[in-house]
Amino acid sequence: MNRYDLVCNIEFSLSEDRFSRLMLVDPVFKSLERALKTDGKGLFCLGLPLLECLWAGKVLKRHKIDSFPVPVEYACATVSKDDAREVAKLYLKRVEDQNRRFFEKNLIEARLSPALSRMTYGFICQPVKSEAECRLPGGLTICVDKVSAQVWEEVDFTQLDLMKWLICE
Incomplete structure (x- = not known):
């Protein structure tokens, strides 16, 4: 069973x-240690199943604390920013080959949201303006896990939005 932090x-x-x-x-908070606190970077290390973590996020929202569940594996991510940049470059090449956009x-x-930046590295690339186009088409944002x-x-972004929605509603 996957475990989550906030x-x-x-x-x-x-x-x-x-x-x-x-x-x-509260049944979820009752099981937590009273000394538990965020880690200085906003990570609240709970190690709870997703449903309990979503509940904790909803309760914290009532205390004016915005939170978002992330799998515990992201507390010590192993992919470096340089490696992520190389993955993004390879992805960009595939997009160019498939769509004939450059x-x-x-x-x-x-710059990403706190939850997204905890789980991914984000990169933006601007399009090359072609002679045939009057205006510059939209760029591309690439997020590498x-x-x-x-x-x-x-689908990854949809899951992220769904969890935000479950806490906020």
């Missing part, structure tokens, strides 16, 4: 007074 927008500890009642009555060869590092070194596809 990426949070602020630093906090469960030992804070505002969580005292929660630690006594891009600048330099990949610019993309920090654990598997795979380029994220639409």
